[in-house]
Amino acid sequence: MTGAEATLDPAIAARLKRTKDGLVAAIVQQYDSREVLMLGWMNDEALRRTLTEGRVTFWSRSRGEYWRKGDTSGHYQYVKSVALDCDGDALLVEVDQVGAACHTGQRTCFIADNLGAVAIERPSRIERH
DSSP: OOSSOOOOOHHHHHHOOOOTTSOEEEEEEETTTOOEEEEEEEOHHHHHHHHHHSBOEEEETTTTEEEETTTTTSOOEEEEEEEEOTTSSEEEEEEEEOSOOSTTSOSOSTTSOOOOOOOOOOOSSOOOO
């Protein structure tokens, strides 16, 4: 950019519903297998970088700084698409993940304790009341 700071497209920014800290949840999913990899947080600048640079950038709530997945670990996330949900309060970032997505070294962050939810089969016929 020449003399001007890059900003998130105002049309996109206007659609976001942020937390009081100015953040939006970003769910990261492997683009081809649909595996849910992780949840991170983005502010407007992190989203702008993600949309324009082709690699996923987050805002670290604990460190108070930007971090681009893979810069220190080598576990890169290459952007395939970014979608905003109907309420404007969550992003779905589809990526091509290289290596582990989780800071624990696991492929996905969603391998922890199963909470024991009751799983049932969908009825063949659903009655509407």
